[in-house]
Amino acid sequence: MSKDTHLLAAALAQFARLASGVTTRWIDCQPEERQRIYFANHTSHLDALVVWSSLPGHVRRWVRPVAAADYWNKSWLRHYLACNVFHAALVERSENIETASGERVAHARMLIERLLEQMGDRYSLIIFPEGTRGSGENVAPFKSGMYHLCRERPHLELVPAYIENLNRVLPKGEVLLVPVLCSVTFGPPLQVRSGEGKNDFLARTREALCRLKPQ
Amino acid sequence: MRIAVDKHLALLFGGVVGLLVIASLIGWILRSRVKSESGRATVTNLNARIRAWWVMSAIFAGTLVVGPFGSLVLFGFTSFMALREYITLTPTRRGDHRALFWSFFIFTPLQYWLIGVRWYGLFSILIPVYAFLFIPTRAALAGDTERFLERAAKIQWGLMICVYCLSHAPALLMLNIPGYAGQGAKLLLYLVLVDQMSDVLQYVWGKLAGRHKIAPTVSPNKTVEGFLGGVLTATALGMALWWVTPFTPLQAAAMSLVITLLGFFGGLTMSAIKRDRGIKDFGMMIEGHGGFLDRIDSLCFAAPIFFHVTRFFYTPPSPDFPLFRWFIAR
Numbered sequence: 124m125s126k127d128t129h130l131l132a133a134a135l136a137q138f139a140r141l142a143s144g145v146t147t148r149w150i151d152c153q154p155e156e157r158q159r160i161y162f163a164n165h166t167s168h169l170d171a172l173v174v175w176s177s178l179p180g181h182v183r184r185w186v187r188p189v190a191a192a193d194y195w196n197k198s199w200l201r202h203y204l205a206c207n208v209f210h211a212a213l214v215e216r217s218e219n220i221e222t223a224s225g226e227r228v229a230h231a232r233m234l235i236e237r238l239l240e241q242m243g244d245r246y247s248l249i250i251f252p253e254g255t256r257g258s259g260e261n262v263a264p265f266k267s268g269m270y271h272l273c274r275e276r277p278h279l280e281l282v283p284a285y286i287e288n289l290n291r292v293l294p295k296g297e298v299l300l301v302p303v304l305c306s307v308t309f310g311p312p313l314q315v316r317s318g319e320g321k322n323d324f325l326a327r328t329r330e331a332l333c334r335l336k337p338q
Numbered sequence: 339m340r341i342a343v344d345k346h347l348a349l350l351f352g353g354v355v356g357l358l359v360i361a362s363l364i365g366w367i368l369r370s371r372v373k374s375e376s377g378r379a380t381v382t383n384l385n386a387r388i389r390a391w392w393v394m395s396a397i398f399a400g401t402l403v404v405g406p407f408g409s410l411v412l413f414g415f416t417s418f419m420a421l422r423e424y425i426t427l428t429p430t431r432r433g434d435h436r437a438l439f440w441s442f443f444i445f446t447p448l449q450y451w452l453i454g455v456r457w458y459g460l461f462s463i464l465i466p467v468y469a470f471l472f473i474p475t476r477a478a479l480a481g482d483t484e485r486f487l488e489r490a491a492k493i494q495w496g497l498m499i500c501v502y503c504l505s506h507a508p509a510l511l512m513l514n515i516p517g518y519a520g521q522g523a524k525l526l527l528y529l530v531l532v533d534q535m536s537d538v539l540q541y542v543w544g545k546l547a548g549r550h551k552i553a554p555t556v557s558p559n560k561t562v563e564g565f566l567g568g569v570l571t572a573t574a575l576g577m578a579l580w581w582v583t584p585f586t587p588l589q590a591a592a593m594s595l596v597i598t599l600l601g602f603f604g605g606l607t608m609s610a611i612k613r614d615r616g617i618k619d620f621g622m623m624i625e626g627h628g629g630f631l632d633r634i635d636s637l638c639f640a641a642p643i644f645f646h647v648t649r650f651f652y653t654p655p656s657p658d659f660p661l662f663r664w665f666i667a668r
Contacts, residue, residue, distance in 0.1 A: 144422065146622075258432075294432050301438040302418075304426040304621070 128184045129208045136176030136183075139169055143292050144304040147177040150335065151311035152282060154179050158247050159280045159312070161186070162269060164332060165251035166259040166290035174249050174284050175209070177307045187212050187241060188249040212241040212248065235271045242276075249284075252328070259290030262333050265325040273315040273324070280312035281328060285335035308335040346524055346582045347402070350531065354395055361388045380545070386626030394624070394633075398530065402523050406454065409508045409526060414450040419630040420500040420638075421446065423620040428492045433482025437473045437490075441497050445469045449505050456512045465502040470494055499608075500631065503638040506645040513645075515652045518584040525648070528583055529597060532576040533640045536598040537605070539575075540568025557609035569598045584652055596647060597640045604639030608632075 139145075163174050171188035178186060192213040195205035205211040214234050242248060250272075252265035273279060284307055291303040313331055315324055365385040372381050401408030425438060445465060452461040474490040507529060511522035518525075544564025552562045576594025580587040608631065612618065621629020 288426065291430065291435075294435055297435055299436070299439045301425075301435060302422050302442055303438075304422060 128180070129210075131204075132208045135172060135208070139172045139176045142300055142302060143169065143173050143289060144302065145173055145177050146304070146306040148306065148308045150308060152309050154182050154309075156182055156185060157280065158185075158242065158245060159282050160269070160272070161247065161249045161282045161284050161309075162252050162328065162332065163249065163284040163286050163307075164262045165253045165256045166286060167256065167293045167295070169289055169293050170251065170256075170286055171209075171211075171249055173286065173289055173305065174307055182247075185245055186247045186249060189214060189238065189251070191216050212238055214238065216254065231268065231271065234268065235275060238272055239275055252325075256290075256295050259288075259294070262329060265329050267321055267325065269328065270315070270321045270324050277315050277317070279314070281314065282312050283310040283328065283332040283335055284308065285310070285332055285337075287337055306337065308337065310335045344521070344524075347527065350524070350527055350579070350582060351399055354399070354531070358388070358392055358395060361391070383626050388626075390625050390627055398527075402527060406508070406511045406522075409511060409523070410450045410454050413504060413508045414447065416630055416634060417450070417501045417504050418442065418446055419623065420504065420620075420634060421496055423629045423631045424496040424500055425493070427615050427617060427620065428496065430489055430493070431482055431484065433477055433480035434489055434493065436480060437476040437493060440472065440476065441469070441493060441501075445497060446501050449501050450508070453505060453509050453512055458512065461505075461509065465497050469497055473497075499638050503642050504634060505641075507637060507641040509645055510648070513649055513653055515584050515648075516654065518652075524582045525584075528576070528579060529641065529644050530637065531579070532572055532594050532597045533601045533637050535575055536568055536572035536601050537636055538568075539571045540564045540602070543567030543571070553606060553609075556606060556613060560606070560609075565602060569595070569602065572598045593644065593647065597644055600640040600643050601636030604636040607639070608635035 161174060163170060171190065175183060175186060175188055188209060188211045190205055190211045190213055192215050195201045195211065195213055205213060214237065215230070238248065250269060252269045253263040254266040255263075257263050269281075273281065286305065286307055288303050288305040291301060292305060293300055310331060313328060319327075365381070365388050368381045369385065372378055397412065401412040421442065425441075430438060449461065449464055452464060473493050474486075477486065477490055477493075507526060510525045510529065513522060513525075515521075515525075540560070541564065543566075544559065544561045547563040547567060548561030550562040551558060552560045552565050573591055573594040576597065577587055577591035580590035583590055583593070585593055608620075612620065619628030620631035623629050624633055627633050
């Protein structure tokens with residue numbers, strides 16, 4: 124039941140590789156077809172595309188980026204690109220829901236369930252636990268979604284992917300590309316430890332991501 | 339597409355192929371002879387370099403044969419890639435984004451287009467005047483003042499070295515040298531051949547006879563023996579090839595000395611930048627050599643000086659040039 128990669132997705136991935144001149148490094152980790160969660164720092168609109176395209180083809184077609192529904196549902200084209208071309212898993216960001224905290228919890232639970240459903244027993248995800256794009260210099264504190272997701276599937280491998288320089292190719296609020304060379308560094312897989320608290324887990328995973336920063 | 343290979347050009351190509359065959363044979367023999375760990379690493383790198391030389395020579399020869407358009411595309415692309423490597427390793431900020439966009443997609447193609455339409459006047463001032471003023475202005479309009487002078491200077495410098503300086507190599511095609519019309523391709527090949535052979539010979543002499551480091555803080559691999567041996571043999575080679583140029587044998591030797599010395603200065607200066615940034619190579623696109631900028635650093639320095647010396651001595655000066663009037667008066 125393999126899912127074919129959309130032709131446009133393949134073309135866009137090739138374009139992203141060319142435009143970002145991306146170098147991919149694997150440190151104590153191999154590109155494998157197993158179910159994983161790739162988590163990366165978020166600095167540019169191109170992040171998901173570049174991480175996705177830096178995976179080998181046979182791995183790539185089982186990997187779905189997680190993207191913000193409020194952004195990707197804004198126009199027909201965006202929706203088509205996200206859902207039909209990249210098979211992205213769209214989620215509502217909780218900041219966009221102005222409700223009481225009880226309802227927030229309910230929303231978060233629904234969101235996790237939705238992601239698990241999208242993963243099935245085969246698909247991997249690319250997530251950006253900072254929640255929003257940063258300046259590219261520092262990695263912001265992680266949102267808790269990743270923790271709850273991993274608690275539900277404690278055997279999933281979490282693979283950190285540090286994206287370097289992509290914010291210089293297409294920074295926040297820019298439409299023109301500058302062809303600075305980028306790199307994506309995949310690090311050793313992590314797992315949630317039994318009994319590990321939310322804050323410890325988020326700090327540990329964030330630390331693992333920051334360690335991959337070149338130099 | 340006009341394919342025109344004159345006899346001299348064919349001979350030079352034949353010579354390059356001969357050299358590459360000899361180099362490949364030597365590399366092949368060394369591979370089975372050398373046993374030590376460090377020696378093996380050197381030979382592996384040497385063979386990677388030779389393989390890359392085959393590819394680079396084939397591409398260069400191909401574009402040279404196609405005509406000026408081919409050379410302009412090749413050098414324009416090389417400038418673009420070199421600038422890309424340079425900017426990647428230069429810390430720029432969000433406020434530089436538009437200035438960088440202009441550098442890559444407006445100034446770089448424009449500089450090579452000006453060669454294509456033989457507009458020498460604008461070619462010679464586009465980057466040192468217009469881009470020089472434009473870049474800090476665009477960054478100032480973006481409103482970010484942090485490390486302002488440093489950022490502007492670094493972008494200007496990258497454009498000068500990677501685009502302006504390098505573009506003087508194919509600009510040889512637009513020189514009107516009396517008695518040498520339409521033969522600019524040979525002069526371009528001559529420049530690249532002497533410059534790159536100087537790099538190769540300095541490397542070979544350094545590996546075979548290198549004892550005394552010439553600039554230990556900047557480039558620990560460069561030696562006095564490598565420098566002298568490389569410069570002298572490359573100059574001798576340039577002299578022996580005088581028949582493809584508009585120069586006499588002695589003039590060809592002087593020109594080759596200019597090319598090889600400037601090439602050495604280029605390699606040294608770019609090494610200083612790499613050292614300052616804490617890196618060994620600018621890139622890794624060319625196996626065994628590093629990046630584009632690592633391969634052309636010597637050419638960036640040699641090309642503009644070779645161009646201007648040739649232009650000064652071998653093309654008719656403009657009549658209002660005072661020295662010219664003085665020459666005529668005598």
